[in-house]
Amino acid sequence: MTDMQACDATKADLAATETGELLLQNQVCFSLYSAANAIVRAYRPVLDAIDLTYPQYLAMLVLWANDGINVKDMGTQLHLDSGTLTPLLKRLETKGLLDRRRGANDERVREIWLTQAGKKLKEQARDIPNTMFCKSELPLEELIALKATCDKLLSKIT
Amino acid sequence: MTDMQACDATKADLAATETGELLLQNQVCFSLYSAANAIVRAYRPVLDAIDLTYPQYLAMLVLWANDGINVKDMGTQLHLDSGTLTPLLKRLETKGLLDRRRGANDERVREIWLTQAGKKLKEQARDIPNTMFCKSELPLEELIALKATCDKLLSKIT
DNA sequence: TGCAACTATATTGTGTGCAATTTAATTGTG
DNA sequence: CACAATTAAATTGCACACAATATAGTTGCA
Incomplete structure (x- = not known):
């Protein structure tokens, strides 16, 4: 009644042939995808005032609540990997908002620490x-x- | 009661100071953004079988329902502009799924027409x-x- | 009709997302 | 203790999104 309820073959065939599942208008995922793009666009003018992109703003949210977090743990929270985060964090470092330090115990780990400017930005984001x-x-x-x-x-x- | 109901200053201040609106856990937009990214990831193995990315698949959905549509109208349906669509459609053309023809009446317009391979792909996407x-x-x-x-x-x- | 305003598309540049791979450091096991 | 397996980041390559700009082609109107 829970897992397979959606996958009943008869229901599925009916839906595919009669209600046009290959139409954009019927795609939940497309609505979600478009809404997410629209959100990033809507944030842009607001975030321009503090010179951040939306993903950069998300990284700052994580840091404001978890100063000193490492890349892996930030990635777990943001559902992003180092391929995305490493260059993003380098850009925030260039802006002077954070420092990227090697972990004291484990040299593989990169700890991300807010600078004074990074901490101060939180007030402007309030x-x-x-x-x-x-x-x-x-x-x-x-x-x-x-x-x-x-x-x-x-x-x-x- | 409709428009400004959400923007009552007292409510907003309370929410910001007491429930931690600057926490990732409380961000609706972040959930939407993460779900949209996850959707694109989830589509990947499915779409690999027909050698399409998710945005390319969306463009094909539009074409399967509107063969010969122009870039502007496709952009209206997909909420994407020519900066995104022009290179995407060129890639689909390279794959042999469509032709990009100049409009007969208006030379500025680019009409997108499915090839036989493009039409046939619809069956595999069913x-x-x-x-x-x-x-x-x-x-x-x-x-x-x-x-x-x-x-x-x-x-x-x- | 001439030509300024407008329109459709293309181009450029920046910043993601993410798969795949590489590099360097750490850990577990015989 | 050696060393294979594992782990954390970084790198590479590709495909978006989108703002800003450029390039043609079309239209409206004095």
Whole structure:
């Protein structure tokens, strides 16, 4: 009743042939993909004020809550790997927001530490969540439900 | 009661200071962004079988329903611009799936026409929507609600 | 009709995402 | 203790997204 309920062959065949599953209009994933792109676009003017991209802002969120975290643990939180994070963190280092230090015990590990400028930026970011909330113009309950479904979907397909 | 309900200053201040809005765990947008990335990853092994990326697959969906569409109209449907679509369509042309013809009436317009191989690929893609539906392991109703909220969000922030 | 405004596409440059591979350091095991 | 297996980052290569700009081609209107 839970796992396979969605994969009943008869249901699936009916859906594919009669409701046009190969139409863009019927693709949940496309809606999610488009909404995610739109979110990054909507953040842009807001984040321009503090000279961050959206992924850079996410990395800063992690650091503001976990100063000194290493690349692997940041990657676990952000669902991103070193191929994405290493150059991103180098750019934030160039901006003077953080330092990338080798771990004292384990030379393989790269610890990411906020600079004073990096810590200070948190104050300027204080209003961003509410600004974006207002941009969405969606009821809080609907956003909460959206987050719950996205989190569930992520855990299922990862 | 509708537009500004979310932006009440007192509510917002409370939320920011007391519930930690600058925490990754409380970011709806981050969940959406991560789920969208995960979707592209989940499509990869499925689409490898027909040698398409996820954005290329979306472009093919548009073409299978609108053969001969131009770049601008495809961009409207996909919420993507020529900066993204021109190189993507060139890659699909190189694969032999489509032709890029100049419009007969208007030389500025680029019409995209499926080749025989491009049309034939639709048969091989027939099962993909259901395969992905099964991967998600989410009830149909929840996916429908997810799509509705994403579509609403997209229209609000665009 | 001339030509400025507009439109469709293409190009350039920057920053992701991510698979695959490489490099260097650490750990487990005989 | 040697050394294969493992691990953390970094690197490489490719394909997006998208802002900004460039290039043609078309249209409107004085």
